Amino acid sequence: MTAATESPLVRVEDVTKIYHLGAPDEVRAVRGISMTVSRGEVLVIEGPSGSGKTSLLTIIGCMSRPTSGQVLVGDRRVSRLSETALTSIRRETFGFIFQQLHLIPDLTVKDNVMLPLFPTGMTVPEMEDRVDRAIRSMSIEHRRTARAGRISGGEQQRTAIARALVNEPTIVIADEPTAHLDSELSAELLENLAVLNAAGTTIIIATHDPRVIDHPIVSRRSVVRDGLIVDETSP
Amino acid sequence: MRRHLKILDFALASLRRRPFKNWAIVAVYAFTVAVVASVLFLTQSIRREAAQLFVGAPELTVQRMVGGRHVPIDLAVGETIVAFPSVVGVEPRFWGYTYDAVTESTITVMGAGPGMATLELVKGRLPTHATECAVGAGVASMWGAEVGGEIILIDAATTGVLYEVVGTFESPSDILTNDLVVMTAEEAALFLGLPEGKATDLAVRVANDNEIDTIAAKVKRAYPDSRPITRSEVLRTYDAVFHWRSGMMLAVFSGGLIAFVILAWDKATGLSAEERREIGILKAVGWDTSDVLELKMWEGVVISLTSLILGLIAAMIHVFILGAPLLTPMLRGWSVLFPELHPTPNVDPYMLIAIGFLTVVPYVAATVAPSWKAAVTDPDAVVRG
Numbered sequence: 044m045t046a047a048t049e050s051p052l053v054r055v056e057d058v059t060k061i062y063h064l065g066a067p068d069e070v071r072a073v074r075g076i077s078m079t080v081s082r083g084e085v086l087v088i089e090g091p092s093g094s095g096k097t098s099l100l101t102i103i104g105c106m107s108r109p110t111s112g113q114v115l116v117g118d119r120r121v122s123r124l125s126e127t128a129l130t131s132i133r134r135e136t137f138g139f140i141f142q143q144l145h146l147i148p149d150l151t152v153k154d155n156v157m158l159p160l161f162p163t164g165m166t167v168p169e170m171e172d173r174v175d176r177a178i179r180s181m182s183i184e185h186r187r188t189a190r191a192g193r194i195s196g197g198e199q200q201r202t203a204i205a206r207a208l209v210n211e212p213t214i215v216i217a218d219e220p221t222a223h224l225d226s227e228l229s230a231e232l233l234e235n236l237a238v239l240n241a242a243g244t245t246i247i248i249a250t251h252d253p254r255v256i257d258h259p260i261v262s263r264r265s266v267v268r269d270g271l272i273v274d275e276t277s278p
Numbered sequence: 279m280r281r282h283l284k285i286l287d288f289a290l291a292s293l294r295r296r297p298f299k300n301w302a303i304v305a306v307y308a309f310t311v312a313v314v315a316s317v318l319f320l321t322q323s324i325r326r327e328a329a330q331l332f333v334g335a336p337e338l339t340v341q342r343m344v345g346g347r348h349v350p351i352d353l354a355v356g357e358t359i360v361a362f363p364s365v366v367g368v369e370p371r372f373w374g375y376t377y378d379a380v381t382e383s384t385i386t387v388m389g390a391g392p393g394m395a396t397l398e399l400v401k402g403r404l405p406t407h408a409t410e411c412a413v414g415a416g417v418a419s420m421w422g423a424e425v426g427g428e429i430i431l432i433d434a435a436t437t438g439v440l441y442e443v444v445g446t447f448e449s450p451s452d453i454l455t456n457d458l459v460v461m462t463a464e465e466a467a468l469f470l471g472l473p474e475g476k477a478t479d480l481a482v483r484v485a486n487d488n489e490i491d492t493i494a495a496k497v498k499r500a501y502p503d504s505r506p507i508t509r510s511e512v513l514r515t516y517d518a519v520f521h522w523r524s525g526m527m528l529a530v531f532s533g534g535l536i537a538f539v540i541l542a543w544d545k546a547t548g549l550s551a552e553e554r555r556e557i558g559i560l561k562a563v564g565w566d567t568s569d570v571l572e573l574k575m576w577e578g579v580v581i582s583l584t585s586l587i588l589g590l591i592a593a594m595i596h597v598f599i600l601g602a603p604l605l606t607p608m609l610r611g612w613s614v615l616f617p618e619l620h621p622t623p624n625v626d627p628y629m630l631i632a633i634g635f636l637t638v639v640p641y642v643a644a645t646v647a648p649s650w651k652a653a654v655t656d657p658d659a660v661v662r663g
Binding site: 097098101106107108126127130131133134139141145146147149150154158159161162163164165166167170206210 | 296558566
């Protein structure tokens with residue numbers, strides 16, 4: 044575990060997220076949460092299904108906008124930025140590991156990992172270099188040209204992590220990363236996250252898996268219930 | 279620029295992932311383009327060629343009509359017409375048709391004279407004796423008669439007449455010469471059973487093109503039973519005939535066109551769950567809406583341009599190299615002895631632009647439009663699975 048420094052990397056101020064606002068099926072997923080994420084920490088957002096942790100995660104990761112409240116990434120107030128600016132911050136700052144991994148099965152491991160780099164101004168050799176490093180860091184060099192749909196679950200997971208790392212993000216966001224993994228793969232994933240964190244990457248994990256919550260890499264836990272943070276602890 | 283090229287590169291990789299589906303689209307699309315382009319190339323080529331051939335034709339042709347039928351005209355009429363101001367010459371033409379039972383074809387018989395200027399002799403010479411003739415490529419081929427050979431034709435009195443072939447004609451499209459047999463004017467009149475002092479029609483040369491209509495009106499006034507036909511009228515008729523035929527052909531193939539439109543409409547009205555998911559993934563990993571739309575645009579452009587180019591090449595090969603064997607039964611001339619078409623490769627750039635505009639633009643729009651809806655959605659929908 045890397046010691047968290049004092050400067051907040053992300054600041055969430057009284058954020059709410061309401062889906063289908065004004066409709067009969069309106070859902071208040073986040074009900075006024077304020078929190079900070081510090082550089083180098085491993086934050087676990089803990090809570091049962093439907094508690095609002097994924098909504099909070101997507102707001103922090105600039106994948107959706109809050110209904111009200113403010114989100115600051117570094118010094119930038121991102122809540123009301125244009126979609127293009129938001130995409131740019133998402134691309135440059137965050138790496139995402141999705142619950143379902145969300146690889147494109149027909150693409151090779153290399154192309155899947157390269158996906159975030161296509162719309163950048165990077166040259167092809169630079170891209171190749173980044174992809175090589177990310178793939179090497181996940182020890183899947185031998186599957187570089189294999190189609191993502193034809194590799195093992197563990198290899199798919201490492202491909203997804205490599206993709207999250209390829210843009211060298213400051214923050215890695217993982218949404219229920221162990222939800223579909225057995226104990227062995229879960230342990231492998233947490234080891235990989237520990238290595239990342241040791242290298243200085245801030246990690247935010249949404250989960251209700253005790254294997255993650257109780258893992259020694261976790262530096263802070265925020266417990267979410269019904270769209271509110273009800274508890275915060277630092278193990 | 280680099281960014282656009284990389285997105286194009288990804289679009290190509292993306293298309294390669296579904297080779298069967300995409301090649302199937304290209305095949306249907308290219309076939310549609312090839313059909314439309316073949317019809318347009320062929321009709322345009324024929325019209326252009328006809329226009330060129332008729333450049334040397336008489337400015338005015340005068341026929342006589344009785345009871346709505348074309349009947350032989352008195353040579354004396356020509357003597358009156360030649361006295362009109364601006365008329366520089368009137369020559370009688372002797373032409374008609376004969377059916378050849380051996381080859382089961384209708385042959386055009388013509389007396390040597392005006393109009394010959396537009397025809398090119400490939401070999402030999404024009405006939406100078408009553409027993410000689412020059413023939414078009416189709417007649418030569420059917421009879422296996424080269425220069426020095428002989429053919430037998432049935433005259434107006436149903437008597438077989440033997441002629442020596444002294445020349446063969448050919449023109450790039452064979453429109454005028456393929457089923458043609460040229461004899462001396464006297465022999466043609468005799469062969470066709472034209473009465474003494476009569477001709478099939480009269481070819482009138484006019485010094486000033488602006489005077490043609492005036493001369494035609496004067497002829498009509500002087501001879502109410504005459505039918506003056508100007509060259510421009512013939513050209514207009516040709517144009518109209520081939521416009522009509524090409525329209526009919528396109529109507530025949532409209533089933534294919536409609537199938538293509540349905541295909542495009544199907545694409546336009548929705549994305550598959552897989553496509554939506556992929557767009558969500560791209561957005562989630564940092565692609566902008568404009569990047570996703572650019573990707574889809576490139577996919578559409580690659581598919582449609584590939585299809586357009588393949589379709590145009592296929593149409594050019596079909597029309598200009600193979601002589602349009604699939605279209606000529608509907609588009610070629612009126613003769614039973616069908617001319618073998620060798621249309622001159624001549625493509626109007628506006629036509630290419632029109633074909634491209636009518637195929638590429640709708641297809642690209644059909645590719646991009648449904649993606650737009652998926653691309654503007656927040657990527658968190660993907661995160662939620």
